[in-house]
Amino acid sequence: MDFKFLVDTFFVALSGVPTALIITIISLLIALPLGFLLALTRINQIPVLQRFAQVYVSFIRGTPVIVQIFIVYSSVPLFLTSIFEKYHIDKNVYDINPIWYAFIVFSINTTAIMIEIFRSAISTVSKGQLEAAYSVGLTNVQALRRIIIPQVLVTALPNICTATVNLIKATSLGYAMSLQEITLRAKVAANVGYNYVEAYIDIFLVYLILCSLVEYLFKRYEKRLSKYKIAHA
Amino acid sequence: MEKYFNASYIWESFPMLLPYVKVTFLVAGLSVLFGTLLGFILAAMKIGNNKVARKIANAYITALRCTPSIVLLFLVYYGLPALAENFGLLLDNVDKLFFIVITFSLQFAAAMAEVIRSAYQSIDKGQFEAAVSVGLSNFQAYRRIVFPQALVVALPNFGNSLLELIKEGSLAYTIGLIDVMGKASLIIDGRFNAHALETYIALSVIYWVISIVIEQVFFKLEKIFSKGKQVIKTT
Amino acid sequence: MLEIKNIHKSFGQNEILKGVDLQIDKGDVVVILGPSGSGKTTLLRCINFLEKADEGYANFGDINVHLKTASKKQIHVIRQKTAFVFQNYNLFNNKTALENVTEGLIIGRKVPKAEAAEIGKKALDKVGLSEKYDAYPSQLSGGQQQRVGIARAVALNPDIILFDEPTSALDPELVGEVLTVMKNIAKEGTTMLVVTHEISFARDVANRVVFMDGGMIVEEGPPNEIFSNPKEERTKQFLKRVLPEDYIYYI
Amino acid sequence: MLEIKNIHKSFGQNEILKGVDLQIDKGDVVVILGPSGSGKTTLLRCINFLEKADEGYANFGDINVHLKTASKKQIHVIRQKTAFVFQNYNLFNNKTALENVTEGLIIGRKVPKAEAAEIGKKALDKVGLSEKYDAYPSQLSGGQQQRVGIARAVALNPDIILFDEPTSALDPELVGEVLTVMKNIAKEGTTMLVVTHEISFARDVANRVVFMDGGMIVEEGPPNEIFSNPKEERTKQFLKRVLPEDYIYYI
Amino acid sequence: ANSSASSDNSDSKVRKVKVAFDQASKPISYLDENGKPTGYDVEMMKQVDELLPDYEFEFVGTSSDDLLLGVEQGKYQVGVKNAFWTKERTEKFIYPKEFLGLSSAGLVLKKKNENIKSLKDFASAGLTLAPIAANNAQYTIIDEYNQANPNNKVKLKAGDSFTVDVVQWVNEGRVDGGVMIEGPFKQQVLDKNGPYYKLKNEVIYNEFAVIKTWPLFNKKEQKFADAYDQAVKKLKEQKKPNELSKKFYGRDLFEVLDTVKR
Numbered sequence A: 001m002d003f004k005f006l007v008d009t010f011f012v013a014l015s016g017v018p019t020a021l022i023i024t025i026i027s028l029l030i031a032l033p034l035g036f037l038l039a040l041t042r043i044n045q046i047p048v049l050q051r052f053a054q055v056y057v058s059f060i061r062g063t064p065v066i067v068q069i070f071i072v073y074s075s076v077p078l079f080l081t082s083i084f085e086k087y088h089i090d091k092n093v094y095d096i097n098p099i100w101y102a103f104i105v106f107s108i109n110t111t112a113i114m115i116e117i118f119r120s121a122i123s124t125v126s127k128g129q130l131e132a133a134y135s136v137g138l139t140n141v142q143a144l145r146r147i148i149i150p151q152v153l154v155t156a157l158p159n160i161c162t163a164t165v166n167l168i169k170a171t172s173l174g175y176a177m178s179l180q181e182i183t184l185r186a187k188v189a190a191n192v193g194y195n196y197v198e199a200y201i202d203i204f205l206v207y208l209i210l211c212s213l214v215e216y217l218f219k220r221y222e223k224r225l226s227k228y229k230i231a232h233a
Numbered sequence B: 001m002e003k004y005f006n007a008s009y010i011w012e013s014f015p016m017l018l019p020y021v022k023v024t025f026l027v028a029g030l031s032v033l034f035g036t037l038l039g040f041i042l043a044a045m046k047i048g049n050n051k052v053a054r055k056i057a058n059a060y061i062t063a064l065r066c067t068p069s070i071v072l073l074f075l076v077y078y079g080l081p082a083l084a085e086n087f088g089l090l091l092d093n094v095d096k097l098f099f100i101v102i103t104f105s106l107q108f109a110a111a112m113a114e115v116i117r118s119a120y121q122s123i124d125k126g127q128f129e130a131a132v133s134v135g136l137s138n139f140q141a142y143r144r145i146v147f148p149q150a151l152v153v154a155l156p157n158f159g160n161s162l163l164e165l166i167k168e169g170s171l172a173y174t175i176g177l178i179d180v181m182g183k184a185s186l187i188i189d190g191r192f193n194a195h196a197l198e199t200y201i202a203l204s205v206i207y208w209v210i211s212i213v214i215e216q217v218f219f220k221l222e223k224i225f226s227k228g229k230q231v232i233k234t235t
Numbered sequence C, D: 001m002l003e004i005k006n007i008h009k010s011f012g013q014n015e016i017l018k019g020v021d022l023q024i025d026k027g028d029v030v031v032i033l034g035p036s037g038s039g040k041t042t043l044l045r046c047i048n049f050l051e052k053a054d055e056g057y058a059n060f061g062d063i064n065v066h067l068k069t070a071s072k073k074q075i076h077v078i079r080q081k082t083a084f085v086f087q088n089y090n091l092f093n094n095k096t097a098l099e100n101v102t103e104g105l106i107i108g109r110k111v112p113k114a115e116a117a118e119i120g121k122k123a124l125d126k127v128g129l130s131e132k133y134d135a136y137p138s139q140l141s142g143g144q145q146q147r148v149g150i151a152r153a154v155a156l157n158p159d160i161i162l163f164d165e166p167t168s169a170l171d172p173e174l175v176g177e178v179l180t181v182m183k184n185i186a187k188e189g190t191t192m193l194v195v196t197h198e199i200s201f202a203r204d205v206a207n208r209v210v211f212m213d214g215g216m217i218v219e220e221g222p223p224n225e226i227f228s229n230p231k232e233e234r235t236k237q238f239l240k241r242v243l244p245e246d247y248i249y250y251i
Numbered sequence E: 001a002n003s004s005a006s007s008d009n010s011d012s013k014v015r016k017v018k019v020a021f022d023q024a025s026k027p028i029s030y031l032d033e034n035g036k037p038t039g040y041d042v043e044m045m046k047q048v049d050e051l052l053p054d055y056e057f058e059f060v061g062t063s064s065d066d067l068l069l070g071v072e073q074g075k076y077q078v079g080v081k082n083a084f085w086t087k088e089r090t091e092k093f094i095y096p097k098e099f100l101g102l103s104s105a106g107l108v109l110k111k112k113n114e115n116i117k118s119l120k121d122f123a124s125a126g127l128t129l130a131p132i133a134a135n136n137a138q139y140t141i142i143d144e145y146n147q148a149n150p151n152n153k154v155k156l157k158a159g160d161s162f163t164v165d166v167v168q169w170v171n172e173g174r175v176d177g178g179v180m181i182e183g184p185f186k187q188q189v190l191d192k193n194g195p196y197y198k199l200k201n202e203v204i205y206n207e208f209a210v211i212k213t214w215p216l217f218n219k220k221e222q223k224f225a226d227a228y229d230q231a232v233k234k235l236k237e238q239k240k241p242n243e244l245s246k247k248f249y250g251r252d253l254f255e256v257l258d259t260v261k262r
């Protein structure tokens, strides 16, 4: 075991954390509202949209992320080029930073998971809450924003936490898109001297620290959000 | 786009991939078996009154949640033989499948512990009390009244975890076990990476179908087991 | 002040309301009685547009709406004129008692915050909860929760308050405190439409009792008449089962 | 037949039962009254070992047990001699009405299946549910569920049946059917210990009423005495709040 | 030894060793249609096995990462994966005296970039390069070039081996160039039945280096490595590697052995 390498590479791996986090955050920013809206379409049984959401969720949840990555990474550029050509858009598709593909894949993926999380969370908030909001004169949007969503978030939070941790872990698959994230950086560093044992230990440590931290933050936030619940059972 | 995309590669991939679904199922099946057993133990530790046991179970679950599967796989594949050596056991010639099953059992157990715990706690305590009050022993009360109801609650989450497991199982390829994912990689490598997209499409269809079938099976199971649970709404 | 005409409502094949007419004047306290499933709750919900009626009109002083085709704006206006007290309280779980009361004022009616707080506190004082402004619903007993529910309705200063079995989810001992609050509000001249099984409340407070069965109004009149001298067979049967066995003979 | 001595029970710092003595003879129907939180439920649960008392003895005909140190076997024997009817029914959700009734017989008492079904059907017939053998709890109304709960207790042919507010979770209209069933059982000579707020039941059926408050028995005696002439101030206050306002004067 | 050797432990003369190979690295090492290990590196090792009666080889297919971890830890005694030599790696593994084979590396380019013959040209022109898996030998070549020419670097990106279809990427313009070995290029583009035969006039292949590849021995396996040296020397005398090179790479790379710098 090469301890100097172990320590040095730990920081190399650590330098990939921002990339992992940016992907995670962007994906969540897109997936949270979109997932919520699509969950509503399923709960309110809006004809075409709910069917779409159903198939979408089923496909995304039914296939490994890595396969989704491969598919998006190889098909999107082809697709874009043909569109650009057709409409004579003078833009080189291949100048796109691979991180955009990561945003696309992980947003698509996380949205599907959020739909399911919100669907079950929304159903735990009793319909009476919405009715009470109407009865005091709130509009649909006001009722959602002020009464329903805050309560939905509390029930959904543990699951959102799990999804976030899984998302962070899944960004490690970004190496397939040449993303300079934690895993890839560590492995590149390992290549010169084939220090793979050390590299994997570093990867393990970085994810363990990062994910535990995220989990801890979520727990604290959950406590704060659910202060109205703590009184008695 | 047509220049690079040729649907015939998709059809061609199916017969090559399908035989390896067996391996995927083998890994998943064994991991579910052992993972569920371990999950029960962990859930019992979490529900029980022993503080130390609860702490251990919690730490275990957190650690496994935070470890990427591939890292866990390597930890088990290399760490376990190193550990075993201290006890004079040589695991170098043990089949790879053994390590893969251990890895995914460990991971599945963490998920199952939570599934089992929440299912158990969702059953009203009154059910148990009513059972002992009509003269059932504690064990009989659990076996006949509490567990059958908890099972219904646990089924959907169990199904979800199983789907996750099957997808994660694709990583087994990393230590050289050839399952359906591994076979796809081999096919693509055999073509020097040409027409990878088509192969991956075929692969994703296979995974999708598997997951739909599993979903349906669990849906049916839930229906069968939830006799007496169809809730009639009263306003 | 509120006139309802010919409300019909079906759920799927089931016709739950089969043409209900109701007239309520300012200051009236009308109690609706009737067996479970007779459509009492549904009637109240239709009036407040929590359920969309299939047919029927509501005449609200100056506004006259067709219940089925009412526009969003009409619905909003009518909801502003009514308030609803739910059987199981339906307090906003994520808001304190005071926030529960002010929510509709601040967000729904755009009352300035300070003023809304003022109104809200007064309403809570009125129901005897001066100490509980900042308590969350989960920290309140059932009776206290329902009193917040009433304060929430009162604070909106609606033309009419609709009560759907406001005490039936309460411990017997807590029923009294809520009924007392309701009596006080009635005394102040608030118009109320109350579904309840509390006969004593109906007798003491109501100026009209409506007996519903099978989605229709079977009989209505002043409480004394209905209780001591019901005309319809169905009413008699019902009262027999609901009143304390010998109670009926003593009135 | 059942004698209870000096039951003490605390939850954490809270002492809920502070030394309760109770004597019940064969065929007695004893009703326990008392405000919420006074420990009525806890008392019943301690008798059936659903809660372990901290102190106290139960004398069950021939068996005398120290409640705190009772062995598993003693607990089992006492549970065989008692049956419990729960406030919220607690029917086994995964079993039909008949299975609910026979479960304790077949599994707990090793009665042969056919015989158990025989007994179970009789018990269900007795509570008027001959039509509902195969219905699951979710397919039954609250009143029907509680009647299954009672049949389940009756079928065990226990020395005493403990009822914990058997009607308080029911719609007012359904209360009657359950009370009627209970009256019939009482008439057959079953020994019963009943926590309830149904004054009419206490008056008509009980031969003794026990008033509890703050974990102690405040007053006990025949129903007429307790209702029309309570001695303790606390009893008076309580009755005032629970009885229909004017009811008390008419008895 | 061969398969007839008994696996009886008492026969201490014959030692079983595990030879790990990257199972998805055609034509260097891969699994054929029947799932049997083959490829230049594997076939060479099979012949080595023939010459070593004291050893019995068991071929274990795996991923590149696992191979490196496994050989270092001793799970496998030796591994072949088209590995190049670097000084740092000698701290982790035993490199034997005799190299195993030669690997050509070339740039796949658009026809219009025909005149780019070396990494230096490529770098100077500021062109973009398809990502290369970090544990791939080709990555090492470019990386070393960059170390040596800090002022004229090739834009090197690490990626994954399965996602990059070099010929397609170059042709569609996703990148300007990609590193490939000669055999696959021939089979894809120049072969009449190759998937990209239609591109034969659009993309070209310019070799820029031929490099020695090595098996990696576990640090405790010096004796085994010595035995290997003996065997390979013999094989080279018999021109066996030349045959295999022709078979798998479509060309006898040993013809240019004198120009090989490393």
Ligand SMILES: Nc1ncnc2c1ncn2[C@@H]1O[C@H](COP(=O)(O)OP(=O)(O)OP(=O)(O)O)[C@@H](O)[C@H]1O
Binding pocket: B234, B235, C011, C016, C034, C035, C036, C037, C038, C039, C040, C041, C042, C043
């Ligand atoms: N959303 C709904 N969908 C279908 N049926 C409904 C719905 N709401 C109510 N019902 C049915 O309408 C009938 C009348 O219900 P409603 O709640 O109005 O009765 P109620 O008189 O208030 O009874 P209770 O005293 O039990 O509250 C019932 O049979 C009920 O099952």
Ligand SMILES: Nc1ncnc2c1ncn2[C@@H]1O[C@H](COP(=O)(O)OP(=O)(O)OP(=O)(O)O)[C@@H](O)[C@H]1O
Binding pocket: C171, D011, D016, D034, D035, D036, D037, D038, D039, D040, D041, D042, D043
């Ligand atoms: N498991 C428990 N842990 C802690 N406190 C408890 C528990 N069970 C009951 N208590 C407390 O004991 C007190 C008495 O409860 P109990 O249920 O016996 O009252 P009760 O007389 O049955 O009241 P009610 O009429 O509301 O049913 C209550 O204050 C309750 O909060």
Ligand SMILES: [Mg+2]
Binding pocket: B235, C040, C041, C042, C164, C165
């Ligand atoms: Mg109702």
Ligand SMILES: [Mg+2]
Binding pocket: D040, D041, D042, D164, D165
């Ligand atoms: Mg109680």
